[in-house]
Amino acid sequence: MTRAGTAALLLLLTQLNASAFWFRGISDKKAESMLGEMSADFEKGDCRAVVELSQGLFNEKPPSAIRERAYSYLGRCYETQGSYDKAITVYKLARGLYPENDLFSERLAVIYLRTGFYDLAVPLFEKVLEGRSDDIEGNSSLARCYASLGFLSKAKLYYSRAAILGDFSDLALLKEYAAQMLRKRDWEEAGLIADYGVKLAPGESFFYEVRARTSAGRGDYKAAAGYMRSAIKLAPSDADLTLELALIELLGGDPEGALVYVPAEVPGHNALSLAIRGMALHKKGEGALALDCFKGAAASGEPFIASFAAALMKHPAN
Numbered sequence: 135m136t137r138a139g140t141a142a143l144l145l146l147l148t149q150l151n152a153s154a155f156w157f158r159g160i161s162d163k164k165a166e167s168m169l170g171e172m173s174a175d176f177e178k179g180d181c182r183a184v185v186e187l188s189q190g191l192f193n194e195k196p197p198s199a200i201r202e203r204a205y206s207y208l209g210r211c212y213e214t215q216g217s218y219d220k221a222i223t224v225y226k227l228a229r230g231l232y233p234e235n236d237l238f239s240e241r242l243a244v245i246y247l248r249t250g251f252y253d254l255a256v257p258l259f260e261k262v263l264e265g266r267s268d269d270i271e272g273n274s275s276l277a278r279c280y281a282s283l284g285f286l287s288k289a290k291l292y293y294s295r296a297a298i299l300g301d302f303s304d305l306a307l308l309k310e311y312a313a314q315m316l317r318k319r320d321w322e323e324a325g326l327i328a329d330y331g332v333k334l335a336p337g338e339s340f341f342y343e344v345r346a347r348t349s350a351g352r353g354d355y356k357a358a359a360g361y362m363r364s365a366i367k368l369a370p371s372d373a374d375l376t377l378e379l380a381l382i383e384l385l386g387g388d389p390e391g392a393l394v395y396v397p398a399e400v401p402g403h404n405a406l407s408l409a410i411r412g413m414a415l416h417k418k419g420e421g422a423l424a425l426d427c428f429k430g431a432a433a434s435g436e437p438f439i440a441s442f443a444a445a446l447m448k449h450p451a452n
Contacts, residue, residue: 162196162197162200164194165191165194165197165200166200168187168190168191168194169191169196169200171183171187172184172187172188172191172204173207175187176207176210176211179214181211181212181214181215184208184211185208185211185212188204188207188208191204201231202231202235205224205225205228205231205232205238206228206237206238206241208224209224209225209241210241212224213241213245218245218248222245225238225241225242225245226242229242236261236262236265236266239261239262240258240259240272242258243255243258243259243262244275246258247275247278252278252279252280252282252283253283255275255276256276256280256283259272259276260276263276270296270299270300270304271296273292273293273295273296274292274293274296274307274310276292277289277290277291277296277314278310280292281293281314286314286317286318286320287318289314289318290315290318290323293307293310293311293314293315294311296311297311297327297330302330302334305331305335305338308334309340309341311327312324312327312328312331312340312341312344313344315327316344316347316348319351321348321351321352322348324344324347325344325345325348325349327344328341328342328344328345328348329341331344337368338368339364339365339366339368339372339375340365342361342362342368343361343362343365343375345357345358345361346358346365346382349361350382355382355383355385355387356386358382359379359383359386359391362379362382363379366379376395377395377396377406377407377410379395380392380393380396380407380410381410384410384413384414389413389417389418390414390418392413392414393411393414396410396411396414397411404430404431404434405430405431405434405440405443406431406436406439408428408430408431408434408443409427409428409439409442409443409446412424412425412426412428412431412443412446413446416446425447428443428444428447429443430443431443432444432447
């Protein structure tokens, strides 16, 4: 090839490369513009527009950084629309492409928690917390997963971290934490959380209920009755609390006190009321009246209470 031919070829190649670069630049600018539209639509809550724009955006084969942001908008919009299968697909793909971005692991974990796949959510939340151990939502979410799986000691650890990180200021979290500690029969921890709850929301009956149940769990029925009375003052229309107080009085050895709270007719709670009343009457030595109560409870049609009352008829509690 002559020098002139070589020079012409180099010039042509240079022009082709410049042209390719130029057109790639146009595509990048278009992708950036489309991403800006996606962001604006996402902020407005227009997820239908976000989904539609994403199709065109990905066809432009945008740079990695733009795709990363687009996946986050698209995934969260699928969540908003309730299309969890599509959101999972997006987040799994994005996790593979951007493993250093915890957002995709976190959103995937949230979906698994929301849909009851707790065992799948656990390792994802753990991964998120490796880099953000002070993340309150991550700790509380992992606690919920472990609690739902029945691992209450592990749940306690993460509930505790979330509560401490939030300076015990999240009322809903404290209620959840206390309820799980009652379930665990961890009376000390449940009582501690109840104390924080009473200080935070003194008008809430819930934490007095927790105090009552922790005291009853420890066998201190006198204290339990006092706390339950405080709860009833704050929620006087809650018939369940009244019956619970009656049972506490009975367990504490005061059948007369129990009878005060279990009249023969309690709307919506007749079967349980009759069963407790029967046990209190039996404690007082009034066997015939107690038997009538047990018969009424056994005929109530409520499976658990009916079976319990039938057993009491055969083997009355002493």
